[in-house]
Amino acid sequence: MIDQRMADSINDQINAEMFSAYLYQSMAAWFADQNFNGMATWMTAQAQEEMIHAMKFYNYLIERGGTVLLKQIDSPPTEWASPLAAFEAALDHERYITERINKMMDLAIDIRDHAAKGLLQWYVDEQVEEEANATDNVEKLRMVGDAGNAKYMLDKEFGTRPVLFTIPVSAAD
Numbered sequence: 001m002i003d004q005r006m007a008d009s010i011n012d013q014i015n016a017e018m019f020s021a022y023l024y025q026s027m028a029a030w031f032a033d034q035n036f037n038g039m040a041t042w043m044t045a046q047a048q049e050e051m052i053h054a055m056k057f058y059n060y061l062i063e064r065g066g067t068v069l070l071k072q073i074d075s076p077p078t079e080w081a082s083p084l085a086a087f088e089a090a091l092d093h094e095r096y097i098t099e100r101i102n103k104m105m106d107l108a109i110d111i112r113d114h115a116a117k118g119l120l121q122w123y124v125d126e127q128v129e130e131e132a133n134a135t136d137n138v139e140k141l142r143m144v145g146d147a148g149n150a151k152y153m154l155d156k157e158f159g160t161r162p163v164l165f166t167i168p169v170s171a172a173d
């Protein structure tokens with residue numbers, strides 16, 4: 001049976017990962033509205049990955065005999081001053097998530113929950129990649145600055161990221 005402190009912490013993190021999905025999907029909507037369709041695709045793929053992060057914790061908690069509690073998800077912001085500002089906000093958010101994961105690992109070590117340590121190590125490694133990608137994106141946006149042509153090309157590049165799944169519905173359905 002899982003320690004209640006770890007179960008509580010995992011439930012809070014399921015919420016944080018689902019909020020991450022909300023945040024990136026909100027950025028995707030804003031990018032689409034600004035006609036940066038490639039960046040919108042990139043953020044949709046990112047939102048999908050965050051749901052996978054949430055579900056990995058969800059499945060683990062069930063496997064360990066814990067109770068999943070889906071709490072209210074906060075509303076994310078809906079607009080940003082520029083594409084650069086949105087990607088900077090994404091980087092800040094990833095740094096915040098890394099801090100949370102590190103605190104969860106501290107708890108797992110404190111209470112000698114070796115199974116949770118194994119799970120959390122996956123997230124520690126994932127956050128290294130998440131921060132690296134987010135930093136890379138910010139640097140690309142800074143490099144192109146206000147040059148319309150370069151921004152257009154960069155948007156195309158962002159659009160090459162594959163989404164994990166597409167939702168087969170249209171407004172006509």
Ligand SMILES: [Fe+2]
Pocket residue numbers: 017020049050053097
């Ligand atoms: Fe995540």
Ligand SMILES: [Fe+2]
Pocket residue numbers: 020050094097130
């Ligand atoms: Fe993330």
